[in-house]
Amino acid sequence: MYTASKDRYTAMDYNRCGKSGLLLPKVSLGLWHNFGDTTVFENMKQLCFTAFDNGITHFDLANNYGPEPGSAEKNFGRILKEDLGTYRDELIISTKAGYDMWEGPYGNLGSRKYLLASLDQSLKRMGLDYVDIFYHHRMDPDTPLEETMGALASAVQSGKSLYVGLSNYDGNTLQAAADILKELHCPFIINQNRYSIFDRTVEKNGLKDMTGKLQKGLITYSPLAQGQLTDRYLNGIPEDSRIRTDGRFLKESALNSHRMDQIHKLNNLAAQRGEKLADMALGWLLQHQEVTSVLIGASKPQQILDNVKAASCAPFTEEELKLIDEISLK
Known part of the structure; x- marks a missing residue:
């Protein structure tokens, strides 16, 4: 039987989630x-x-995480x-x-029927009476927002x-939903x-x-x-990488010469800070006042140990932040 480390809360810092009473670890584990x-x-x-032995109390899932859909919840x-x-x-x-989960017209998007049925299924798979946070996973332009929010x-x-939470919303829809x-x-x-650093959509859409x-x-x-902001691809694509074994998310075509030049420049900056590229990339997110936590994925325990270090990443100078923008936004 597993016994958690007695020192599990010494290595992690926790941020208040907005102005709520809930604290989240700066680094959370995603089961995507x-x-x-x-x-x-x-x-x-x-x-x-x-994760838990190092203060990660938050475990994030969705109904369709797998493969197969539902299997991540079942295994967790x-x-x-x-x-x-x-x-x-x-635990949080x-x-x-919000995404396609089962056949027919009631297994997708944002209807009251789908959301509440899906939550019941998720609880059953995980053997839980409740979850701490239930999200609508994406905006649904065809269902009245009042219906979706009423289901939450x-x-x-x-x-x-x-x-409750909202995922993949833009700024305007977020405001209407919050009201x-x-x-x-x-x-x-x-x-x-x-x-x-490479995806600034939330800066552009008002979120x-x-x-x-x-x-x-x-x-x-x-x-x-998807691993671009790590040292994983600095010297080519390893045979056991996700690009080779699972092409659902990061495509080899994404690592073109321009992107590789950006990665090497960012890696050099991280080295000047005495950090790995992944540490700097996570720390860059956490220095934004709006960011409560970063969701990491991991295939090996050592990756979690490495990423936890980002919770105590060194502060950024204005010059460093400017340089990161100059490199990544070209």
Whole structure:
């Protein structure tokens, strides 16, 4: 039986999620890539144990994480049942619904029927009575926003979620949704969006600014741009890399000569700071006042140990921030 490290809260700092009462670790573990049925179960366990032993209390899932869809929740539920469940009150567990999950007209997007049915399925797969955060996973232009937000409020009112969040929204839709959730007295506290040195979408679509204005949390996924902001590809593409073994996310064509030049320049800057590129990339996100936590993915426990260091990344000078923009925005 797993016993957590007694020192698990000494290596991690925690940020308040917006102006709510909830604290999140600066580094959270996402179960997007490496918790499906194609991964060795023992490795999943060790990833979770390493994370929790180092102060990562937040585990982020979605109904469709796999492959196959639902398998990440199922596997995480087994880990909870066999080991981590003892520490349930020390864990923040989140899940989402919004992408295609089952056949027919009721297994996708933002209807009340889909969201609440999906949440029930997620709880069953994980063996939980409630999740800490339930997200709508993406905007649905065809369902009234009042219906989608009403479903999130119902999830809280029924005791199946403590808080709610929005994922992949833009600034204008976020503001409209927040107004509805406020009227419903629903504890909406967090946004989850893709954000990295190489992906500035939230800076362009108003999401980041609106998050700050509304005093909500922001947790960022793909903070290392699918491994581009690491030393993984500095000397070519390894045979065991995700590009070779799983081409769903990062394509080899993305690593063109211009992108490789950017990566090498950023790596040189990180070296001048006495850091690895991944540390600097995560630290760059955390220096933004709006960012509450960064979601890392990992295939090996050592990657988690390396990424935890970003929680204590050295401050950036104005010159360094300017240089990062000059390199990455060309």
